[in-house]
Amino acid sequence: MLAILTIVALCTRFYKINEPDEVVFDEVHFGKFASYYIRGTYFFDVHPPLAKMMLGAMGYFIGYDGHFLFENIGDNYITNNVPYIGLRALPAFLGAMTVPIVYMTMREAGYPVITCALAGFFITFDNMLVTQTRLILLDSMLVFFMVCSIYSYVRFYKTRNNPFSARWWAWLLATGVSIALTTSVKMVGLFTVATVGVAVVWDLWVLLDIRRRLTMQEFMNHFWARALGLIVLPAVIYLFWFYVHFAVLTRSGPGDDFMSTEFQETLLGNTMADGLFIKYGDNITIRHKDTAVYLHSHPHNYPRVYDDGRISSAGQQVTGYAHADPNNVWHVASGDPNDSKTGQEVKHKDVIRLLHVTTSSWLLAHDVASPTMTTNEEITTYSTEEDGSRYNETTFQIMLESGGNKLRTMASTFKLIHVDTKVAIWTHSQKLPDWGFEQQEVNGNKNIIQKSTLWWSDNIEGTDPAEVQAEEVKPVKKRSFFLKFIELQGKMFSHNAGLTGKHPYQSQPIEWPFLTKGISFWTQDSTRKQIYLLGNPLGMWIAAGSLAVIVGVAGADILSRRRGFYPLDQGVQKRFYYATGFFFVGWALHYFPFFLMGRALFLHHYMPAQVFSYIILAAVHAFMFTEGVDGPISEPGPEVRPRRLQRAVVPALAYISAAVLAAIHLGSFLYFAPLSYGTSALDVPALARRKLLPQWEFHFAK
Structure with missing residues (x-):
């Protein structure tokens, strides 16, 4: 039988x-x-x-x-x-x-x-x-x-x-x-x-x-x-x-983005090891970790009155844009008015200001409701030609989540926490109306613990290729098996719990x-x-x-x-x-x-x-x-x-x-x-x- x-x-x-x-x-x-x-x-x-x-x-x-x-x-x-x-x-x-x-x-x-x-x-x-x-x-x-x-x-x-x-x-x-x-x-x-x-x-x-x-x-x-x-x-x-599993999978691949910078630096061919340290005075581009859009601004303002009757500041729009563009470039300046720190490396918990290069205006958060979410703050910019009375509203503390204690392109993920109102710069997949050119809304999120408030910098504008070559060649790093195991277990559990999207079957x-x-x-x-x-x-x-x-x-x-x-x-x-x-x-x-x-x-x-x-x-x-x-x-x-x-x-x-x-x-x-x-x-x-x-x-x- x-x-x-x-x-x-x-x-x-x-x-x-x-x-x-x-x-x-x-x-x-x-x-x-x-x-x-x-x-x-x-x-x-x-x-x-x-x-x-x-x-x-x-x-x-x-x-x-x-x-x-x-x-x-x-x-x-x-x-x-x-x-x-x-x-x-x-x-x-x-x-x-x-x-x-x-x-x-x-x-x-x-x-x-x-x-x-x-x-x-x-x-x-x-x-x-x-x-x-x-x-x-x-x-x-x-x-x-x-x-x-x-x-x-x-x-x-x-x-x-x-x-x-x-x-x-x-x-x-x-x-x-x-x-x-x-x-x-x-x-x-x-x-x-x-x-x-x-x-x-x-x-x-x-x-x-x-x-x-x-x-x-x-x-x-x-x-x-x-x-x-x-x-x-x-x-x-x-x-x-x-x-x-770790011994066999040694090359960079599609799973990199799920892991921390420290984990990614253990993989052959991963770009995290090629990052440059960002200094005060650099012009950089900033991207959202979850949706990969650039932090972007352009010489167009929010409407004075939204469709639901709410009043805005009518300030310059700050959005998330999916494509490379000159309007994605931001100048890193010190948040200390008495010390420019030009040439110094940006470190964890530093207070910085971000100047939008093409419009010469400072990134700003203030207690005005955002276009699509009344619970979150509007993010706009503040022209350098205006008086300096709003200086405190343009300062942000940079909180590094990975990549060491210093800000690095490709390698560091970070949050931008507004010093004055304690909100985190955040974007989500919802698109703005026609007046926002259907780009993603960027606003100030009061939930600063949320992982979707993470950003990273992918480029320093005008970097001399010779300078890149002069950077110390960074070999593939080693990391404890147990640290990699614990990180992967946490990612597996959190991602599994997050599989809540609807499916027809x-x-x-x-x-x-x-x-x-x-x-x-x-x-x-x-x-x-x-x-x-x-x-x-x-x-x-x-x-x-x-x-x-x-x-x-x-x-x-x-x-x-x-x-x-x-x-x-x-x-x-x-x-x-x-x-x-x-x-x-x-x-x-x-x-x-x-x-x-x-x-x-x-x-x-x-x-x-x-x-x-x-x-x-x-x-x-x-x-x-x-x-x-x-x-x-x-x-x-x-x-x-x-x-x-x-x-x-x-x-x-x-x-x-x-x-x-x-x-x-x-x-x-x-x-x-x-x-x-x-x-x-x-x-x-x-x-x-x-x-x-x-x-x-x-x-x-x-």
Whole structure:
């Protein structure tokens, strides 16, 4: 049975894996990252590096040179000479291997063969698991390492009566390695850590029972062994993959802008190391870090009265302009009227003034509302021909955020804090009306902590090339691995939390078990083929029902026992709570945390929980249709290999019901397979028949 399921799983994943021969959905990201690894070019991603490095290594071993950058969905692999089948083969193989691991997990948990086969069958013929694992994506690795973690922990738990034996240590360490690999693929691997953690805490609680006759020293030995195997070892492995990540990606690349100046200076070819120190008296250009526009002014004024009736100062406009222009140049002057400091280097916390060169006017902030935001201050300029009564309104303190203690072109990011009113010079993507030539508004932001108030200087006007050559040649700098690791972790978390933009195919966690919305992965207009990500509708809906059964049975059992009734046999009850309950905890911990996330979410985020739901469905079938089999989890005892498990008498009804479930699941899979594989086109009536829910947005359906 194990061999048959494995072969069938391989067939479902590798069936016409060469189609489509175009970039599909998020292959634009993860295929590109594999190319960057082969090139050694630094990039930034919100996920840990392991799965992307695996794809890069796969490409390297099959002779791929990383020349293709997967720019657009629909780009042709064959035309661009990309060995895409080899790249897809890795996630497809691991996706197929998930099936035998699940089968063996159920078998080790003491379930009969029919139950194990059902769990493997459900996963083999789930449309989402098939689609997602036969493309250049990360979820195949995530789910594979997750089920390896669960399998390893079940094997470890079975050795509990032989603590500290070689086999006990082997499976403890295997669990630690597996959860480390899971977390090293995606941060949601922490949900797997939590699943194992709950089981470990329960296990330690049981060991603490005085009836176990363990001394406190013996208990602490158990505690420290688990801490070593399940905390220290995974942490070291997690760090190791980032060490490899930094060691491979040594060249400047598209990920530079996400990192600090100090980080960027460790990369070959990065321009940060070429920056010149800015001195008082220099004429410079200043750019906004987030939107890259220049700080700009021109001889045009704000309107005296805005469209909403508000009054402005009618001063000279200060805007954000996207193109190089003489009006982008500012002269750096000292904020101290008694000391010009000409020729001295500008340092952190210096007070400066900025003179707009072409209009001879000083940058100024004052307590007048900005054109588009009444809460922020207007930024304007103040002519040098006027009297000096507004001198204090033209002074700004420069606060360096990176690049050392002195202001440098390219290398330093800084804030300009108005000395008088304590606002930061800021711009945002909103455009001014026609009177502002549709350039970006620049205003004074009271939230000076906000990261979007950062600027940098890219050029010193009139710099003599000989002076640049005379500057000391700056070699690539070294930086502590732990400083780079901590910085990257912070960027990953903050950027992930910031993925709040709307997407037409995003969905909410409450929708996932019921499959109310899918994702369009790929379409081809010429052939009318498409890939639309859906789970197996009937299988997922039945699995969702099995989750309700678990809650209902547990609630009824607890209430009954409270009143002195014992409806479940002791062996059945133990299996229900220790095995099925463990899998239910795994489902819950891989599902409910998504309700707390503010970022955009998609159906494929349900994949790990979906695997648990199919395991639970098989377990519920066993609970309903087979006798309880005394297995190694239901009762304490020495480890027993599956072939030595006591064979149970499985009622004929169990086989019949299993066959019915399998037939429903397989039929549903085959019915939606054309949308899962994208290998054949469906006409409009066929698409209409498959549109079971109105939210499913199939292409070519009208």
